[in-house]
Amino acid sequence: MTVNIDVGTVLRGTVCDLYSNLVTRPTGAAVRTAIEEQVLELGASVVTTIDFSQVNLLDFSCADEIVAKLLLRYASDDGLPGFLTFRGIHEGHIDPIETVLERHALALVSWHEGAAELFGHVDDDERSHWEAVRDHGPIWAEALAPILAVSEAFAAQQLDRLRVRRLIMRRDDGFTVPGTVARAS
Amino acid sequence: MTSVISVPPSLDEHSFEQVFEQLALVPEGDKILVDARHARWASPYGLTALLCVAQSRADRMGFAVPEHADTVSYWSRTGFFRHAAELYDMHGTVPRARDAHESDVLLEITPITKSDDVHGVVGRIQQKAADILHGQLNLDTAITGAFGMTLSEACQNIVEHAGLGGWVAVQTYKYARRLGRRVVVIAVCDAGVGFRKSLESSPGHRRSDRWDDAMALEDAVLRAVSRFRHGDKGRGQGLAGIRRFVGRWDGKLSVRSGAARIAITPDWDEDVPMTEGLPFFPGAQMQVTIPERLGEAPVRARSAGASRARPRGTL
Numbered sequence: 001m002t003v004n005i006d007v008g009t010v011l012r013g014t015v016c017d018l019y020s021n022l023v024t025r026p027t028g029a030a031v032r033t034a035i036e037e038q039v040l041e042l043g044a045s046v047v048t049t050i051d052f053s054q055v056n057l058l059d060f061s062c063a064d065e066i067v068a069k070l071l072l073r074y075a076s077d078d079g080l081p082g083f084l085t086f087r088g089i090h091e092g093h094i095d096p097i098e099t100v101l102e103r104h105a106l107a108l109v110s111w112h113e114g115a116a117e118l119f120g121h122v123d124d125d126e127r128s129h130w131e132a133v134r135d136h137g138p139i140w141a142e143a144l145a146p147i148l149a150v151s152e153a154f155a156a157q158q159l160d161r162l163r164v165r166r167l168i169m170r171r172d173d174g175f176t177v178p179g180t181v182a183r184a185s
Numbered sequence: 186m187t188s189v190i191s192v193p194p195s196l197d198e199h200s201f202e203q204v205f206e207q208l209a210l211v212p213e214g215d216k217i218l219v220d221a222r223h224a225r226w227a228s229p230y231g232l233t234a235l236l237c238v239a240q241s242r243a244d245r246m247g248f249a250v251p252e253h254a255d256t257v258s259y260w261s262r263t264g265f266f267r268h269a270a271e272l273y274d275m276h277g278t279v280p281r282a283r284d285a286h287e288s289d290v291l292l293e294i295t296p297i298t299k300s301d302d303v304h305g306v307v308g309r310i311q312q313k314a315a316d317i318l319h320g321q322l323n324l325d326t327a328i329t330g331a332f333g334m335t336l337s338e339a340c341q342n343i344v345e346h347a348g349l350g351g352w353v354a355v356q357t358y359k360y361a362r363r364l365g366r367r368v369v370v371i372a373v374c375d376a377g378v379g380f381r382k383s384l385e386s387s388p389g390h391r392r393s394d395r396w397d398d399a400m401a402l403e404d405a406v407l408r409a410v411s412r413f414r415h416g417d418k419g420r421g422q423g424l425a426g427i428r429r430f431v432g433r434w435d436g437k438l439s440v441r442s443g444a445a446r447i448a449i450t451p452d453w454d455e456d457v458p459m460t461e462g463l464p465f466f467p468g469a470q471m472q473v474t475i476p477e478r479l480g481e482a483p484v485r486a487r488s489a490g491a492s493r494a495r496p497r498g499t500l
Contacts, residue, residue, distance in 0.1 A: 016304070023307050023337040024300040025345070057307060057330055059337040060422040092330030095429075099422055 002047040002179060003039075004087075007066070008054025010034050021057035028065025035070065039080050046082045046169075047178045049111065053088030063096035064103075071106045074166055083166050083178035087111040094119075107167055109178055116177045118167065129158040130167055130177070138174030187247070190238075192221040196231030198439055198472050202463065208238060209464035218247040219273065225256050229354035229372035230472045232265045232294055236352050237376040239272035241467050250277035263354060264293035291317055291355040291369065292336075298350035303340045306353055307333050317357060322367055323478040328434060332369075332475075335430045338423030339373040339471055346383040349468070351375025360476070364453050367477040376468040380405050380442040387411075398443030399461045406440055406447050427473065436475040442468070451476075 011019055014034040015027050022028065039048055050070070052058070067086070073079050089097065089110045101107060101120030110117050116134050118127060132147055133139055141156035148155065159175050162168040168175045188211040193200045204219075211217055219238060227235070239246055248269055251257050257280060260266060266279045292310050297303065315329045336355065343351035353373045360368040381401035384390055393400075404410035406428065411421035428449055431438045439448040439456065444465045448456040453476065 057333045059334045060426045
């Protein structure tokens with residue numbers, strides 16, 4: 001199950017219905033708190049997608065409060081359940097988002113027009129394995145290893161790193177990027 | 186006896202030091218008249234810093250308005266007199282307040298005391314910024330969002346750190362003497378606690394023998410240290426982001442606080458990176474200057490909301 005949360009709607013419903021820009025740290029904190037409450041209420045969702053389509057301006061403070069701190073909540077041991085993805089990230093959002101991701105050593109999965117992209121702090125092995133899962137998944141380590149010309153054990157290790165970081169999810173038919181719709185056979 | 190502070194004819198971030206120097210010599214409690222009668226021009230920094238001067242002392246000061254009609258008219262359009270009248274005892278003829286509608290006044294002088302004010306200035310600037318930055322300064326449309334971000338982060342520093350309200354103004358003008366090009370300038374000034382005291386309030390602060398205003402500016406501007414960093418490593422990114430913004434657009438950043446001033450300078454400017462031993466003035470005074478782009482106008486980028494190209498595989 002995937003749940004879409006529109007950040008622009010949350011902003012106007014939580015902070016002020018006249019605001020269209022995600023600026024200032026108190027605004028970011030209020031929006032994040034509202035999103036966390038929605039996620040906890042929805043409980044059963046597997047993938048929660050945070051939609052920035054209606055957000056014009058995003059500053060560093062809001063990127064830190066919303067993007068980084070939400071990801072940190074998912075990453076913590078007693079964190080939020082499921083997986084977090086993003087969509088509607090446009091050119092103007094990228095600098096503040098990448099900045100806060102690097103600062104916290106975080107990464108995220110962003111969706112745009114049916115394509116998934118990885119932003120943030122990942123090493124070359126993590127990126128190559130993630131992209132291979134995206135392009136060939138659902139897939140297990142034994143099928144992935146020859147594609148990347150690595151050992152099966154190494155591929156399994158990298159997939160586990162990505163799973164722990166919640167950048168990929170394990171399904172019955174193999175690892176896949178969160179938000180991927182099951183393919184028809 | 187009243188001490189007279191003479192405002193120089195041209196008032197910018199450098200010449201304003203003459204005002205600070207004179208002010209520092211006046212004992213607390215003495216009467217002060219800020220004499221701007223001979224002023225002919227002031228940058229956004231000059232106008233916002235003049236308002237901070239009034240806030241820097243407990244006793245209300247007098248202010249002699251410029252004599253030249255054009256100067257009075259322009260300062261009026263920036264909103265200066267409207268705010269000055271609340272802070273100073275005004276001497277001279279002040280025109281009735283009018284809306285700032287001139288094209289070079291991108292954002293008239295606006296008080297910043299709370300987060301809502303930041304939303305206000307960012308919202309208002311976006312209505313004009315794209316046309317002026319792209320149309321007048323020949324800058325790529327991608328600058329508009331980054332410009333709003335920079336404005337937001339600079340103003341948030343007042344709310345989070347100054348402990349006293351401050352002022353912001355944004356204007357474009359021909360920067361003839363140094364550059365011979367048009368520039369857009371953001372000035373954000375306050376007379377609050379300043380960088381040194383703000384950083385000293387952090388639980389993680391360790392004072393060293395070298396600790397002073399200059400080191401506090403280096404920590405905040407160059408090393409992204411924030412008083413909130415203790416336990417929250419996400420803090421301190423605002424100034425780092427502003428620094429990247431000026432670097433990307435060949436701009437200049439200068440920040441004065443206490444008795445020091447730091448400058449991130451492009452090739453077209455000869456400012457020194459750090460100036461110490463300045464006359465003490467409370468708070469922080471920041472200026473961001475982005476110059477007009479020379480050459481052909483860039484191809485208009487896709488508007489905000491358009492996505493970046495994502496060539497990798499589609500699911």
